[in-house]
Amino acid sequence: MHNCIFCKIVKKEIPAHIVYEDDDFMAFLDINPLSPGHCMIIPKKHYRWVWDVPSRFRNCPNVESNLQNTGPNISDYFEVARKVAKAQMKAFDTDWILSKIVGEDVPHAHIWIYPNNKTKGDPPSQGFGGASKKDFEGNTEKIKTNLK
Numbered sequence: 001m002h003n004c005i006f007c008k009i010v011k012k013e014i015p016a017h018i019v020y021e022d023d024d025f026m027a028f029l030d031i032n033p034l035s036p037g038h039c040m041i042i043p044k045k046h047y048r049w050v051w052d053v054p055s056r057f058r059n060c061p062n063v064e065s066n067l068q069n070t071g072p073n074i075s076d077y078f079e080v081a082r083k084v085a086k087a088q089m090k091a092f093d094t095d096w097i098l099s100k101i102v103g104e105d106v107p108h109a110h111i112w113i114y115p116n117n118k119t120k121g122d123p124p125s126q127g128f129g130g131a132s133k134k135d136f137e138g139n140t141e142k143i144k145t146n147l148k
Contacts (some may be wrong), residue, residue, distance in 0.1 A: 004046055004106070004107065004108050005106055005108075006040075006042050006046075006106055006108040006110065007046050007108065009026070009028065009042075010026060010042070010044045016028040016029070017029040017136045017137070017139070017140040018140070019039060019084065019087070019140055019143040019144050019147070020041075020080060020083065020084055020143075020144075020147060022080070023044075024043060024044055024045070024071065024072035024076060024077075025041065025042065025043055025044060025072065025076070025077060025080045026041075026042055026044055027039045027040065027041045027042075027080065027081075027084045027113075028040055028042075029136050029139060029140060030112070030114075033114065033133040033134070034112075034114050034133075035114045035115050035116060035133055036092060036115065036132060036133045036135065036139050037088050037091060037092050037114065037115050037133075037139045037142065037143055038112065038113075038114035038115075038133065039084055039088070039112070039113045039114065039143070040110045040111070040112060041077070041080055041081045041084060041110065041111040041112075041113060042108060042109060042110045042111075043072040043077060043109055044072070045071065045072055046108055047072075047108070047109040048103070048107055048108070048109065049103055049109055050074075050077070050101050050103070050109045050110070050111060052109060053072055053073065053074045053077050053109060054071070054072070054073055054074065055073060055074055055075070056073040056074070056075045056076075077111075081099065081111050081113055083147060084113050084143065084147070085097040085099070085113050086146075087143045087144075087146035087147040088113065088114075088115050088143060088146075089115075090146040091115075091139075091142035091143050091145070091146045092115040092142070094115050094116070096115065096116045097113060097114070097115055097116070098112075098113075098114055098115075098116045099111060099112060099113050099114075100112040
């Protein structure tokens with residue numbers, strides 16, 4: 001999409017703190033994080049809503065013959081979200097990772113994944129281990145290191 005900020009990030013026209021990237025998906029830090037390590041997971045191809053990302057399966061009955069292996073699919077999308085969440089758990093020493101499927105602010109499918117403190121309802125402004133939510137370089141490296 002021509003004016004989509006996320007499409008511009010995918011094309012590297014706008015800088016971002018990218019923590020994960022493959023052929024179909026990208027994860028980067030939110031510029032207005034709710035907590036340290038708050039990531040946006042997006043498909044590189046423009047879809048308005050998460051629910052518009054295609055399924056790996058066409059019409060089932062015989063699943064094997066209906067598998068689609070081209071382009072982004074919803075199964076792989078959620079696998080990327082899982083990988084990033086697991087890396088955040090290690091990076092910020094927490095078992096409590098929140099996720100939201102949103103779409104009002106940017107009309108491009110995206111999933112929020114962010115660490116939280118399970119004893120409080122609101123995300124902390126300072127992270128686990130003293131990490132600051134505005135330490136974009138440091139938080140990027142923490143997550144990337146734990147994705148390996």
